[in-house]
Amino acid sequence: MNIDNSTVAEHPPFRDAATKNTEFDEHAVLHDLKHYLPAQAPLKDFIHHNTLHAFQHMNFYDGLRHASEIFGYKPSLTLHEYRALYNEKRIRVDVLDQVIKTRKGAAHFQEWKNKLLYAEYGKKPTTRIGSVRSHWKSQFKIDLDSLVHPILFRILCSYLDQGISIWNFPVWNKGLLESIREIERAS
Numbered sequence: 001m002n003i004d005n006s007t008v009a010e011h012p013p014f015r016d017a018a019t020k021n022t023e024f025d026e027h028a029v030l031h032d033l034k035h036y037l038p039a040q041a042p043l044k045d046f047i048h049h050n051t052l053h054a055f056q057h058m059n060f061y062d063g064l065r066h067a068s069e070i071f072g073y074k075p076s077l078t079l080h081e082y083r084a085l086y087n088e089k090r091i092r093v094d095v096l097d098q099v100i101k102t103r104k105g106a107a108h109f110q111e112w113k114n115k116l117l118y119a120e121y122g123k124k125p126t127t128r129i130g131s132v133r134s135h136w137k138s139q140f141k142i143d144l145d146s147l148v149h150p151i152l153f154r155i156l157c158s159y160l161d162q163g164i165s166i167w168n169f170p171v172w173n174k175g176l177l178e179s180i181r182e183i184e185r186a187s
Contacts, residue, residue: 036070072129083117155180 035054055063064075077085085091097113104112133144158169159176170186171179 070128078124079121086117 052063052067055067058066064073067073068075082091086096096116097109100112100116101109136142136144156176158165158167159172159179161169169179171182174182
């Protein structure tokens with residue numbers, strides 16, 4: 001699978017920030033990846049957690065764009081959807097005109113209105129989440145989800161149990177990965 005190096009360099013888990021080389025540093029990758037994953041274990045009651053923690057150091061719109069590229073989030077309507085709303089008269093002409101004039105200036109009004117309503121822009125970048133699974137499915141005819149999810153979800157549900165299950169997870173006093181390694185060694 002080809003990965004665009006410019007995209008890879010922008011996202012910390014895919015580079016060694018300390019040495020700026022291409023050697024794989026497991027600890028650096030795991031350190032960076034933990035920012036993209038929830039730190040809070042699942043709870044039976046609602047609790048707020050910032051799922052965009054890895055992007056909070058960025059400008060708001062840059063953070064949304066990066067999260068959208070990586071996770072496939074859709075934080076706003078597409079340009080096509082906005083244009084459809086405008087054509088359906090659900091976005092008022094006078095309001096749109098006022099916003100363009102306020103943000104871009106009256107001197108550039110027509111240029112920006114034409115860009116907004118008629119210009120063609122490049123294709124949206126494909127999201128990275130799911131691309132590996134999709135590649136394996138199309139190239140090797142292997143559905144990783146159907147092979148991994150049934151077992152993974154059983155293990156996770158058992159490990160993260162809050163005392164509801166009849167059986168306890170066999171190794172409960174270690175982290176998930178170490179617990180699985182211990183079970184594997186003793187099996």
